[in-house]
Amino acid sequence: MPLIVDRSAKRADIIQHAAEVFSRTGYHESKMQDIATHAEIGKGTIYEYFRTKEELFLAVYDSWMTSFEDLVKMRVEAATDAMSKVDAIRDSAVEFYSSRAEQAPLLLEFWAHALRTDNPKFLERIQSTRSFLNDLGKGLTQQLVDAGWFTAVDAEAFALLESGMSDGIFLAWVLGGRTFPLDKAYTFRQSVIGLGLLTPMGRTVLEERLRLKLKKGF
Amino acid sequence: MPLIVDRSAKRADIIQHAAEVFSRTGYHESKMQDIATHAEIGKGTIYEYFRTKEELFLAVYDSWMTSFEDLVKMRVEAATDAMSKVDAIRDSAVEFYSSRAEQAPLLLEFWAHALRTDNPKFLERIQSTRSFLNDLGKGLTQQLVDAGWFTAVDAEAFALLESGMSDGIFLAWVLGGRTFPLDKAYTFRQSVIGLGLLTPMGRTVLEERLRLKLKKGF
Amino acid sequence: MPLIVDRSAKRADIIQHAAEVFSRTGYHESKMQDIATHAEIGKGTIYEYFRTKEELFLAVYDSWMTSFEDLVKMRVEAATDAMSKVDAIRDSAVEFYSSRAEQAPLLLEFWAHALRTDNPKFLERIQSTRSFLNDLGKGLTQQLVDAGWFTAVDAEAFALLESGMSDGIFLAWVLGGRTFPLDKAYTFRQSVIGLGLLTPMGRTVLEERLRLKLKKGF
Amino acid sequence: MPLIVDRSAKRADIIQHAAEVFSRTGYHESKMQDIATHAEIGKGTIYEYFRTKEELFLAVYDSWMTSFEDLVKMRVEAATDAMSKVDAIRDSAVEFYSSRAEQAPLLLEFWAHALRTDNPKFLERIQSTRSFLNDLGKGLTQQLVDAGWFTAVDAEAFALLESGMSDGIFLAWVLGGRTFPLDKAYTFRQSVIGLGLLTPMGRTVLEERLRLKLKKGF
DNA sequence: GATGAATGAGCTTTCATTCAT
């Protein structure tokens, strides 16, 4: 066990352990005592860092989403052109969700809880990630339109649709027992969408490849 | 108190009231007493019809999904060609979800619960609707491919993707506070997909209209 | 299932079935529904014959004790001399308890309940059997004393002691998991007591036999 | 509220209060809240020390029986010869039961419960005391036989009979409403038994005294 | 700061009893 030096490091440590317990057992079934035991601290200590169990839940989600956003940012910045930035977003999502397969149900629980609690911070945190992704998607879509790859499209609506689709695929994946490869499904989706949006110019370059992917499925 | 004639009618009546209470308060926050009071019956009476709260929850979900499936079946049967059958599915989903806007969060709770409970019937019931929709979608996609409207595509994968997308849009709609019109989003989605899958032949007929929709967004 | 003709026969039938259910499951764990099901009648019907579950419990005990008393009466009447009447009582107890081994725990429950309930009939019914046995025992003891077999002894106290001992042996037998033969234990007891009470005259006749039994145990 | 210093002292305190509530109201009628209130602690606190109500019941019984065994041990050790050790056991039982007259019905409830519960610890605890007493009785009986006071007797069987008789007298005392003096009854019993087992030698010394007691009863 | 003993509100579920049919 690493020596915890300061307050925020200990806070992060608790979040880490809480994430594991919540993931394994679910929010409602996880007891504060379970988390304390897992973190090898006293039950009361958690309350030195988080006012309520709910607040801890929010912190766990926040921590996850922050890593996700950081991952996306990093990948997108590393990519050079708009097309590969789009790929970077998709890859980030795939990687993030795939590597957290066990935690996936907790995301659903978080969303469900967000819609019920009086605490507005839950929905706000969700919106925050969505805004981040939508803004990013919107900008890139516009660039692709402007560059003549994509046909004219309401970039805002499209970005919203895209992130919705992402969550939808994720949902299908989780509820279906993760029986198909997530990355293939995301690629497949992008081929469908891509084909739809490509301009004649873009089509000339990419159509063949995309149609092949459609035929193969996932 | 309405005169309840037979057992199954009373059962349905309890499901109805439970659905309302669950929808309003959420599964975990709803107490059996709340449901009993709302149904104007004794708390013990519920247990004459459902062994546990969880079983009642399942019954509520089952009742919703059965209506949804019935609606889809009806609409699809009424439609004459494959293209309008696809429209019928989409319209059914839009109508179903729109008319149950208040109940929507409960679907999330159900999904979340299904992933946690030991009772396998929850996931089974979810799978059942998904299978129904996927089989339907798969058949229609294949018909559209065979008829030359759609380019060659793995019908199974595409159907899975489509229902995933539907749930995704629904999710975005719910989590985003239902700030956009659900029907427009579904139509938009179909335009994007449609454009991607259309063959040159289909494109000749429909491209103009679909591109217009893309430009407008939702 | 025999055709139940009159009220008291049906009442007896319910008692019979209740006795079986109570014996198997215990008073507290037995549900009125279990009894109704076992008797193949409606739950409400029981209440036509017994006001409460407690009253039914009392009826079961009363029925058992009445049979026991009848058995004792019959056996004692059949015996000719005092000494064999004493044997008859002992044999009746052994037979009664042995043949009801499974029901034995219920007797304990009844006694325990009798000491707690406000309903005085429980203790009264217990007293009634005890009185019957004590009176019987007292009379016989006095006869044996008068006949010169037994030394002078307070017949009342001795009778009380004897029936207490009987229950005690029964208790040890039940709580010990019925690991020793009940009849042997009763005989052994009688040998011990007998030897103690015998007059020199009685001793001349019986001592040898009794001492042999002491040596053998049970 | 008394200052409770350590865990086991608090545990003992709860047992003490539970014993009082159980004794007064009976096991089934006693509510955990009653016990908590009586002990001036919160309901939840009890569950920090005992997993279930049943476990608490067992602890109460265990505590009683342990004191009883300790009392017997102390008294027996203090006695010098076998004959007075036998008296010591009898006196301990009398003292123990007499001083716990109010609690006596609870013993019956405990026995009844032990025969019904799935938890084997109940019967085991009962056996434990019985073994202790039987072993003690067996040893002393053998000593008395060896010393020539008692006639040859199966010491094991006799010891079993004796403790059964003790419980039987106790039972008669409790069920009979404690209308006779317990100590006299025990002494009376011992006179009967004693006379039966005495050898001619023992008889020479004690017969007169014992016969007198028989005549007096209790 | 860290702890964990103490708390009690609150929940699901049971089941004896009632009573309309």
Place this chain on the structure above:
DNA sequence: AATGAATGAAAGCTCATTCAT
């Protein structure tokens, strides 16, 4: 007379949170 659907009081147990040390 017979029934069983309906009832609701009741109880054991849980667990997030507090707070004295």
